[in-house]
Amino acid sequence: MATTAPTTSSTALADLVPRLREICGEDGVLTDLSRRRVYESDGLTYHRATPGVVVLPTTTGQVAAVVSLCAEHGVPYVPRGAGTGLSAGALPHAEGVLLVTSRMRRIVEIDLENECAVVEPGVVNLDITRAVAPHGYYYAPDPSSQQVCSVGGNVAENSGGAHCLKYGFTAGHVRGLEIVTPSGEVVELGGKATGAHGYDLIGAFIGSEGTLGVATRITVSLTRSPERTVTLLSAFTSMDAGGEAVGAIIAAGVLPSAIEMMDALAIEAAEAAVACDYPAGAAAVLVVELDGPASEVDTQVERVVALCARSGAFETRTADGPEERALIWKGRKSAFAAVGRISPAYIVQDGVVPRTALGEVLGRIAALSAESGIRVANVFHAGDGNLHPLVLFDDSEPGAGERAEEVSGAILDLCVEHGGSITGEHGVGVDKACKMPRMFGEADLETFELFRRALNPAGIANPGKLLPTPRLCGERPGVRTGVHPLVESGEAEQF
Amino acid sequence: MDDPDVKDVALREGTDEDAMCGVVPARVARPENVGALADLLAAARESGLTVAARGGGTAMDWGTAPRSLDLLVDTSGLSWIDHNAGDLVVEVGAGTPVADLERVLAEAGQRLSYDPVRSGGTVGGALATGLSGPGRLLAGALRDLVIGMTVVRADGVVARSGGRVVKNVAGYDLAKLHTGGYGTLGIIVSATFRLHPRPPAVRLVSAPAPSPEAVERAAAALRASTVVPSAVESIHPLAGPPRLYVLLEGTEEGTTERADVTARALGGTGVEVAEATPPGWGLVPDEGCLIRVLAPPAELPGLVHDLVAAADRLGGRVGATASLPAGTLYLYTAPGASAEAVSSLLERARSGSGRSATLLRAEPHVRDADVDVWGEVPGLALMRAIKDSLDPDHRLSPGRFAGGI
Structure with missing residues (x-):
C-alpha cells in the first residue's frame, strides 16, 4: 500500500527543487529522505507515503508561488497542517509536494x-x-x-x-x-x-x-466565555437506560453543550489506564455538560439530574469547578488511548446515526461483536449520534485484522442503513473515499466531481482524497495499532 | 419555442403576473413531483430552454433581470413535510410555505431557528435567496441550519448532498452554494434542516437608540455581559424613532434575570421588556428598494446612522434593521426613491474597507437605470467557474446573479 521514494528522484520534482528553494529558502525545503519521512502519515498511521518534497512556506506569497509552480508543471501537492487528521487526508503524494503550513503560525x-x-x-x-x-x-x-x-x-x-x-x-x-x-x-x-x-x-x-x-x-x-459551566457524570446499569436518559434530556428541550457516553468495556479500559474512579458497576456512563448564563444553567442541571434518575441512573455526580470537571472528563478523554491497555490493536471507527436509532444500532453492534468474537468498545458523542466504536483485535493472530475490518465496515453499513453518515468528524480523506458510494448515489458523486473540477481543474490539489478513484478503491481501511503518535508522546489528547 | 411535453407537469402560457424582474416567461410549468421536475429540466435541456424557479413569488423582483426566460417552474407542487421530532430534524419539499413548516414544528414544540425576512414565501425561496433575520446569534443563519439538500441540476439530474444527521462531514457541502444562489446552479427540490426546541420563555428588551454613540455604548455593555442574546437588532423604522432590541430565550426564571441585566446594559430611560416578539419581527417591507450591507460589526451603529442621515439629505426616507454582532444591515427605501438616491446610498455603504453592499430588490424605475446592483464581489472568477461546471449552457436564471451569472 505505501509507496516510498528513496530520494526526490522524479524528474519533474527534481527540476522544481531549486525553484522551491528560491521561493521558500534553503531551510523551507526538505529533500533528505530522513526528513521527508517525518511527514509520511498523518494521525491515521496505517496509510503511509513519503512525500516527494516537503515545503514549509512562511507567507501567503510563498504558498501562492509554490502552488503556481506546481500548476505550471502539473505536479500534485498536498496541504498539511499539524498532521493530526484521522482519515489520511494529508497523506503525501510520493511524486508531489507536501505543503506544510506549520511555520505560518502568527x-x-x-x-x-x-x-x-x-x-x-x-x-x-x-x-x-x-x-x-x-x-x-x-x-x-x-x-x-x-x-x-x-x-x-x-x-x-x-x-x-x-x-x-x-x-x-x-x-x-x-x-x-x-x-x-x-x-x-x-x-x-x-x-x-x-x-x-x-x-x-x-x-x-x-x-x-x-x-x-x-x-x-x-x-x-x-x-x-460562558458565565457557568457544569459537568455531570451519571452511571447506569445498562446502555439502554443511558440511551433513554439522552432521549429524555433532548425531549425536555434542554440543549447541553456535550453529551458523551461510554459502555462497560470502554469504562474498564479507562479505569485501567487512568483510574478515573467512575461509579463501580456502571454498564454505561453519561458525561453531560451544560453551559451558559448561571440563571439558565442552574435550572437545567436540576432537570438533567432528575431525568437521569428517572431513566434509572444509580449515581449522578455534579461538578462546577474546573478541576472537578476535569476529573469527570478524564475517563472519557482517555478512552481511545486506554483501549491500548486491553487490546494490542484496534480500529477507531467514526460513523453517525440519527440519535433515535442509537439503541437499535448499539444492539446490532453488540450482535456483530458476539457473532465475530471481535470485541467492540463504545465511546461516543451521544447527543448527536456520532459513534466511535473501537474495534479490538490481536494483530499477532492470523486473520484477526481482517475480521476486525469486516466488523468495522459492517458498523458503517449500519450507520448508512439507519440514515446516518460514514463520517461525523474524521473526514473522508483516503481512508473512506471508497466508502462514499455507500452513502451517495452515482449522480451525487458526479456532482461533487463537477464541483471539484470547477475549482481544481487540473486535479493537482490533494488528489485521491474525498472522492473514490478506481486506483484507490482496492485498498483496505485504516487499522490503528497502538495509540496516536501524538497521544503517545504526550502532545495531544484524542477522544 | 417547443413545448416540453412531460408527464405530471401542467403547462400554461406566462403572463405579466409571472414576470421575473420585468421579464415575462414564455411558459409556466407546475411539476407535481421531483421526478416530473427532473424530466422537465431534461426536456428543457434538449430544447435549450432557459429556466427559473418560483416558490411563493415573493422575491420575483429580487436580483438582476434574467437575460432570457423561456420556462418558469412553479415549485408549489413540491410540498411536503417529513418531521422527525425525536431527532430534531425535518425534511421539507421546496414548495412548502415557510408558515406551514413553522406551524407543524410549533405543534411539536420545535422550530427552525431562523427569522424570515419576508412573509408568504416558501422554503425553497427562502433558501434560494438565503437571507436571515435577527435571530441568528445562537443557532446561526439559515445556511447553518441546512444539513442536507436535493437539487435538480440544469441537465435534469437529481443530486443530493449532506444527509439527515446533524453531524456529517462526508462530501462537499454543496447546499452552501445553493443557499443564496438564486437558483442559478440548480433548482432546489428539498432540504433537511436541524431543529431546536422552542424556548419556554422569551424576553425582548428594547431601548431608544438616539445616537450611534448610545448604540455603541449599549453594544459594548452587552458584549461585556454574559446574557447570551439570540438577537441584537438596531431598528430604524421608516417612520418613528430608532430602537435597539435584545432578544433573550430560555427558561422563565433565567430570561427574567437576564432581562434585568440587559436592561441595565442598555441603560438610560425608556427601556421596555416584552414577553414576546412583536408581529412582523424581522420582516422587511415588501415594497421599495432593499439593500443588504455587510460591514465590521463595530462600525454598524455609525454606518446605519450615516446612511439614514444621507437618505434624509437626498430627500428620501429610509428604514434599516441591523444585526449588530453579525455585521449585517438591511436598508429599505420608501417607494418611489430615485435611482440616483439609491445609487448614492449603495456607494456610501460600500465606501470603507471591509464593507460591501448589494441591491437585493429594485423598483422598476431603479432597475431600468444604470445602478451597480452587486458592487465588487470577491471570488467572482471562482463563482463563474462553478456556474460553468454545473450549468455549462447558462440556462438557469442567466443574468440574475452577481457578475452576470
Missing part, C-alpha cells in the same frame, strides 16, 4: 470590538483560546486534538469537537478566508462581517479537505 490580529481574530493557518486551535481567554472569550470549535491541531486543518476538515452539539462546527465560526486556489491565485473571501455576497464560497470551501486550495489566512469568530 495570530495576526485580535479584534475584540468585532469579536473576531485573524490567524494564519498553522496557528494551533487552542492558542486562539489562550490568547483571548484573559478578555473573557474563547474559540468554540474544540476538536479533541485542539492542543496541537491547526486552524487551517480545522478549516479543511470542518472540525467539530465534543461541544459542537451546541456550538456547531468550524463552518459556523469562520467569517473570512484568504485562499490560494489550485492555480496559485490569492483570493480573499468574506471579512469581519458574517456572510458574503454571491455564492457562499467560504461555506463550500470549509470541509473540502484541501482539494480546492489552501487557506492562508482565517478570520474566526470569538465566543463569549
Whole structure:
C-alpha cells in the first residue's frame, strides 16, 4: 500500500527543487529522505507515503508561488497542517509536494470590538483560546486534538469537537478566508462581517479537505466565555437506560453543550489506564455538560439530574469547578488511548446515526461483536449520534485484522442503513473515499466531481482524497495499532 | 419555442403576473413531483430552454433581470413535510410555505431557528435567496441550519448532498452554494434542516437608540455581559424613532434575570421588556428598494446612522434593521426613491474597507437605470467557474446573479 521514494528522484520534482528553494529558502525545503519521512502519515498511521518534497512556506506569497509552480508543471501537492487528521487526508503524494503550513503560525490580529481574530493557518486551535481567554472569550470549535491541531486543518476538515452539539462546527465560526486556489491565485473571501455576497464560497470551501486550495489566512469568530459551566457524570446499569436518559434530556428541550457516553468495556479500559474512579458497576456512563448564563444553567442541571434518575441512573455526580470537571472528563478523554491497555490493536471507527436509532444500532453492534468474537468498545458523542466504536483485535493472530475490518465496515453499513453518515468528524480523506458510494448515489458523486473540477481543474490539489478513484478503491481501511503518535508522546489528547 | 411535453407537469402560457424582474416567461410549468421536475429540466435541456424557479413569488423582483426566460417552474407542487421530532430534524419539499413548516414544528414544540425576512414565501425561496433575520446569534443563519439538500441540476439530474444527521462531514457541502444562489446552479427540490426546541420563555428588551454613540455604548455593555442574546437588532423604522432590541430565550426564571441585566446594559430611560416578539419581527417591507450591507460589526451603529442621515439629505426616507454582532444591515427605501438616491446610498455603504453592499430588490424605475446592483464581489472568477461546471449552457436564471451569472 505505501509507496516510498528513496530520494526526490522524479524528474519533474527534481527540476522544481531549486525553484522551491528560491521561493521558500534553503531551510523551507526538505529533500533528505530522513526528513521527508517525518511527514509520511498523518494521525491515521496505517496509510503511509513519503512525500516527494516537503515545503514549509512562511507567507501567503510563498504558498501562492509554490502552488503556481506546481500548476505550471502539473505536479500534485498536498496541504498539511499539524498532521493530526484521522482519515489520511494529508497523506503525501510520493511524486508531489507536501505543503506544510506549520511555520505560518502568527495570530495576526485580535479584534475584540468585532469579536473576531485573524490567524494564519498553522496557528494551533487552542492558542486562539489562550490568547483571548484573559478578555473573557474563547474559540468554540474544540476538536479533541485542539492542543496541537491547526486552524487551517480545522478549516479543511470542518472540525467539530465534543461541544459542537451546541456550538456547531468550524463552518459556523469562520467569517473570512484568504485562499490560494489550485492555480496559485490569492483570493480573499468574506471579512469581519458574517456572510458574503454571491455564492457562499467560504461555506463550500470549509470541509473540502484541501482539494480546492489552501487557506492562508482565517478570520474566526470569538465566543463569549460562558458565565457557568457544569459537568455531570451519571452511571447506569445498562446502555439502554443511558440511551433513554439522552432521549429524555433532548425531549425536555434542554440543549447541553456535550453529551458523551461510554459502555462497560470502554469504562474498564479507562479505569485501567487512568483510574478515573467512575461509579463501580456502571454498564454505561453519561458525561453531560451544560453551559451558559448561571440563571439558565442552574435550572437545567436540576432537570438533567432528575431525568437521569428517572431513566434509572444509580449515581449522578455534579461538578462546577474546573478541576472537578476535569476529573469527570478524564475517563472519557482517555478512552481511545486506554483501549491500548486491553487490546494490542484496534480500529477507531467514526460513523453517525440519527440519535433515535442509537439503541437499535448499539444492539446490532453488540450482535456483530458476539457473532465475530471481535470485541467492540463504545465511546461516543451521544447527543448527536456520532459513534466511535473501537474495534479490538490481536494483530499477532492470523486473520484477526481482517475480521476486525469486516466488523468495522459492517458498523458503517449500519450507520448508512439507519440514515446516518460514514463520517461525523474524521473526514473522508483516503481512508473512506471508497466508502462514499455507500452513502451517495452515482449522480451525487458526479456532482461533487463537477464541483471539484470547477475549482481544481487540473486535479493537482490533494488528489485521491474525498472522492473514490478506481486506483484507490482496492485498498483496505485504516487499522490503528497502538495509540496516536501524538497521544503517545504526550502532545495531544484524542477522544 | 417547443413545448416540453412531460408527464405530471401542467403547462400554461406566462403572463405579466409571472414576470421575473420585468421579464415575462414564455411558459409556466407546475411539476407535481421531483421526478416530473427532473424530466422537465431534461426536456428543457434538449430544447435549450432557459429556466427559473418560483416558490411563493415573493422575491420575483429580487436580483438582476434574467437575460432570457423561456420556462418558469412553479415549485408549489413540491410540498411536503417529513418531521422527525425525536431527532430534531425535518425534511421539507421546496414548495412548502415557510408558515406551514413553522406551524407543524410549533405543534411539536420545535422550530427552525431562523427569522424570515419576508412573509408568504416558501422554503425553497427562502433558501434560494438565503437571507436571515435577527435571530441568528445562537443557532446561526439559515445556511447553518441546512444539513442536507436535493437539487435538480440544469441537465435534469437529481443530486443530493449532506444527509439527515446533524453531524456529517462526508462530501462537499454543496447546499452552501445553493443557499443564496438564486437558483442559478440548480433548482432546489428539498432540504433537511436541524431543529431546536422552542424556548419556554422569551424576553425582548428594547431601548431608544438616539445616537450611534448610545448604540455603541449599549453594544459594548452587552458584549461585556454574559446574557447570551439570540438577537441584537438596531431598528430604524421608516417612520418613528430608532430602537435597539435584545432578544433573550430560555427558561422563565433565567430570561427574567437576564432581562434585568440587559436592561441595565442598555441603560438610560425608556427601556421596555416584552414577553414576546412583536408581529412582523424581522420582516422587511415588501415594497421599495432593499439593500443588504455587510460591514465590521463595530462600525454598524455609525454606518446605519450615516446612511439614514444621507437618505434624509437626498430627500428620501429610509428604514434599516441591523444585526449588530453579525455585521449585517438591511436598508429599505420608501417607494418611489430615485435611482440616483439609491445609487448614492449603495456607494456610501460600500465606501470603507471591509464593507460591501448589494441591491437585493429594485423598483422598476431603479432597475431600468444604470445602478451597480452587486458592487465588487470577491471570488467572482471562482463563482463563474462553478456556474460553468454545473450549468455549462447558462440556462438557469442567466443574468440574475452577481457578475452576470
